Amino acid sequence: MNGRIAGYAILISAALAGAGVYYLQVWGYYDRLAPDAPAAQIAATRADGTVAPLAVTDLQAIDSGSSPIRFRACFSLPAGFDPAGYAPYPAAEPLVAPGWFDCFDARALGAALVAGQATALLGQENYRYGIDRVLAVTPDGRGYAWHQINRCGAEVFEGRPAPQGCPPPPARTGN
Numbered sequence: 001m002n003g004r005i006a007g008y009a010i011l012i013s014a015a016l017a018g019a020g021v022y023y024l025q026v027w028g029y030y031d032r033l034a035p036d037a038p039a040a041q042i043a044a045t046r047a048d049g050t051v052a053p054l055a056v057t058d059l060q061a062i063d064s065g066s067s068p069i070r071f072r073a074c075f076s077l078p079a080g081f082d083p084a085g086y087a088p089y090p091a092a093e094p095l096v097a098p099g100w101f102d103c104f105d106a107r108a109l110g111a112a113l114v115a116g117q118a119t120a121l122l123g124q125e126n127y128r129y130g131i132d133r134v135l136a137v138t139p140d141g142r143g144y145a146w147h148q149i150n151r152c153g154a155e156v157f158e159g160r161p162a163p164q165g166c167p168p169p170p171a172r173t174g175n
Contacts, residue, residue: 030070030098033061042075042145044135045087045122054081056143060103068131069095073145074103077137083119089134092120095146109136109144118144129170130156 033040040061043053056075064070072095092113094106112118113136123133123145130153136144149157152166162169 030062030064030101033063033073035059035061037061039063039071040073042073042135042143043124043133045124047085047087049087051124054078054143060101061145062097062101068128069147069149071133071145071147072097072101072104073143075143075145077141077143079141081137081141083121083137087122089120089122089132091148092134092136093148094134094136094144095148097146104144104146106146112136112138125150126152126167129153129167 040059040063041053042056042059043051045051055078058076059073060075061071061073063072094104094109094113096106097104109118113120118136118138121135121137123135125132127133127147130150131147132150134146134148152162152169155166156162156169
């Protein structure tokens with residue numbers, strides 16, 4: 001009888017812990033950003049390397065302080081927006097958003113990029129060290145943004161030196 005009670009206690013504890021972890025990963029760490037929040041401002045890198053803010057509307061954005069790659073945004077671009085004057089982002093790989101943030105469908109967006117139905121642009125290189133803000137725009141004026149680890153971050157985050165041509169990594173603090 002005592003073993004059965006202990007077994008049930010372990011199962012219930014495990015179920016509660018699992019539910020807590022699921023909640024934190026899907027809901028708990030994300031915050032909706034106000035359209036005027038500095039982190040929600042959308043900019044794109046022009047072909048000449050300058051970064052220019054974009055006048056977007058209908059902005060929906062989420063972010064998390066727990067990871068620099070949890071940013072996602074959906075927005076509308078001004079009529080006639082032409083991505084030709086902006087720097088392309090050839091290695092764009094949209095990252096999956098939580099299911100409740102339903103304006104951002106990474107799988108459909110990735111398929112649109114592969115099929116040429118969307119154009120990937122560099123929003124801002126090294127938005128945070130090793131993390132690029134990437135934009136994807138569609139001909140119907142919809143835009144999407146996410147953060148993606150760049151080649152500098154991929155090396156430095158693994159504990160290796162920054163590749164040639166990368167800015168020096170920021171000084172580490174703490175352990």
